[in-house]
Amino acid sequence: MKQFPKNFLWGAATSAYQVEGAALLDGKKASQQDVINEKSFEEKGFASAEIASDHYHHYKEDVALMAEMGFSTYRFSISWSRVFPDGVGEVNEKGIEFYRKLIDELLTYGIEPIVTLYHYDLPWALFEKYQGWLDRRIVADFEYYAKFVINEFKDKVKYWTTINEQSIIVQYWTQKCYIPKELQSQNQLRYQINHHMNLAHATACKLVHDLVPDGLVGAALGYAPIYPLTSKPEDVLAALNAHDLRNAFYLDIYFKGIYTESAMTYLQENHLAPIVEPGDMDLIREGYSDFLALNYYASECAKACPKESGKAIRYSGVNLSGKKGEISGFETHPGFYEMCKNPHLDTTDWDWAIDPFGLEYAFRDIYTRYNKPLMITENGLGAFDELTPEGKVHDEYRISYLRDHVKAIKRAMEKGVEVWAYCPWSALDLLSTSNGVKKRYGFIYVDRTDDDPKDCARIKKDSFYWYQKVIQSNGENL
Numbered sequence: 307m308k309q310f311p312k313n314f315l316w317g318a319a320t321s322a323y324q325v326e327g328a329a330l331l332d333g334k335k336a337s338q339q340d341v342i343n344e345k346s347f348e349e350k351g352f353a354s355a356e357i358a359s360d361h362y363h364h365y366k367e368d369v370a371l372m373a374e375m376g377f378s379t380y381r382f383s384i385s386w387s388r389v390f391p392d393g394v395g396e397v398n399e400k401g402i403e404f405y406r407k408l409i410d411e412l413l414t415y416g417i418e419p420i421v422t423l424y425h426y427d428l429p430w431a432l433f434e435k436y437q438g439w440l441d442r443r444i445v446a447d448f449e450y451y452a453k454f455v456i457n458e459f460k461d462k463v464k465y466w467t468t469i470n471e472q473s474i475i476v477q478y479w480t481q482k483c484y485i486p487k488e489l490q491s492q493n494q495l496r497y498q499i500n501h502h503m504n505l506a507h508a509t510a511c512k513l514v515h516d517l518v519p520d521g522l523v524g525a526a527l528g529y530a531p532i533y534p535l536t537s538k539p540e541d542v543l544a545a546l547n548a549h550d551l552r553n554a555f556y557l558d559i560y561f562k563g564i565y566t567e568s569a570m571t572y573l574q575e576n577h578l579a580p581i582v583e584p585g586d587m588d589l590i591r592e593g594y595s596d597f598l599a600l601n602y603y604a605s606e607c608a609k610a611c612p613k614e615s616g617k618a619i620r621y622s623g624v625n626l627s628g629k630k631g632e633i634s635g636f637e638t639h640p641g642f643y644e645m646c647k648n649p650h651l652d653t654t655d656w657d658w659a660i661d662p663f664g665l666e667y668a669f670r671d672i673y674t675r676y677n678k679p680l681m682i683t684e685n686g687l688g689a690f691d692e693l694t695p696e697g698k699v700h701d702e703y704r705i706s707y708l709r710d711h712v713k714a715i716k717r718a719m720e721k722g723v724e725v726w727a728y729c730p731w732s733a734l735d736l737l738s739t740s741n742g743v744k745k746r747y748g749f750i751y752v753d754r755t756d757d758d759p760k761d762c763a764r765i766k767k768d769s770f771y772w773y774q775k776v777i778q779s780n781g782e783n784l
């Protein structure tokens with residue numbers, strides 16, 4: 307079997323609001339995630355982002371644990387409202403200082419930072435000013451923020467990812483963005499937000515190319531390959547339609563600087579297409595990507611949905627309970643496709659299909675279409691972990707999930723796909739975007755519950771020791 311290259315980057319990922327806590331400390335002001343998660347704490351009992359995993363106070367301990375696992379990289383995001391509490395204007399010295407210390411700590415251990423500029427946490431001040439991503443003015447303010455951060459770390463950070471998971475933001479927009487109630491039925495705005503993000507992404511790519519010596523930049527895309535439910539031609543075509551709107555619609559922007567024709571045509575016919583102004587596509591083309599960072603958890607499945615079905619347009623449902631089968635529905639675009647459950651795959655407790663072959667398939671397919679290097683910036687299994695009275699977490703299910711996905715990467719590499727890094731989600735337990743802290747992903751257990759932050763003590767799970775061996779053997783000992 308092909309070996310992982312010597313300089314392959316092994317690590318894991320987190321995002322600022324999900325792990326840091328200190329939501330209103332040392333000059334940081336609220337982000338939209340502080341507001342969204344406060345509400346979900348009140349309504350659903352999921353932890354808020356106020357303390358999260360308290361990484362802000364535990365970062366030294368956390369980086370030491372990463373080093374103990376053998377990490378050669380760590381993918382994390384910078385909180386915009388920690389650096390610029392009002393989105394623009396005066397920098398918050400204490401805020402930027404936190405990231406200076408974090409990055410220096412990583413570099414001391416020889417851990418290469420992969421920095422994400424934006425992971426769902428828009429400064430609330432910019433929502434109040436002009437409704438954030440709903441308004442084009444956001445692009446200039448994002449540029450202001452990105453330019454500062456890139457300049458600040460240009461000598462220490464080589465790998466940059468711009469915006470996390472535009473595809474997922476379109477699907478789950480009220481979770482990932484604050485959308486006022488009265489606008490929530492206006493689905494065109496999903497694609498308008500996405501268009502503004504395309505402009506912001508391109509702007510950040512240009513900044514990295516201009517400012518960072520040897521800098522490399524790309525988006526971190528939430529990606530699921532889409533299988534047809536059956537081999538009936540209409541289902542196969544539906545899967546292609548779903549691919550075009552859910553995947554190619556982003557990849558074509560990043561690598562070809564165009565909107566996918568079939569997807570755009572569908573959106574135009576249904577009055578969903580974004581307003582594109584003169585010059586926008588030039589900017590998008592200039593802001594090319596060097597690589598694609600892929601967040602891969604699951605594959606998806608689609609079937610035909612005739613226009614005459616009488617169904618309405620709807621977007622992805624979510625499973626809030628953690629009981630298999632309780633997902634609240636599937637994305638439907640009559641006349642184009644309807645997403646559905648894949649009967650051949652087992653799922654997590656939150657109904658995410660477990661499918662290592664899907665990763666191999668995605669890598670092969672993307673590499674053939676775009677021929678750009680790939681990295682994994684998220685991949686993992688959300689589970690109800692149990693802390694035993696002896697203080698252990700036996701997460702064999704997570705080891706098995708990760709092992710199968712590393713094998714899938716290896717198989718893709720054997721077929722020529724260039725892969726730079728593997729950063730599973732997540733380095734340590736953190737606040738889920740949709741299910742509180744009881745849904746855990748980390749190699750390191752964080753001792754807290756949704757309603758009690760306790761002391762957030764760190765405990766090494768069985769997967770911690772497994773991953774340590776994987777890294778030590780450069781992916782040989784699985």
Ligand code: BGP
Pocket residue numbers: 321324470471474528601684688731737738739740741745
């Ligand atoms: C991705 C996000 C992450 C992360 C992960 C798991 O979509 O980039 O922020 O949380 O999914 O999802 P969840 O937290 O909903 O389980």
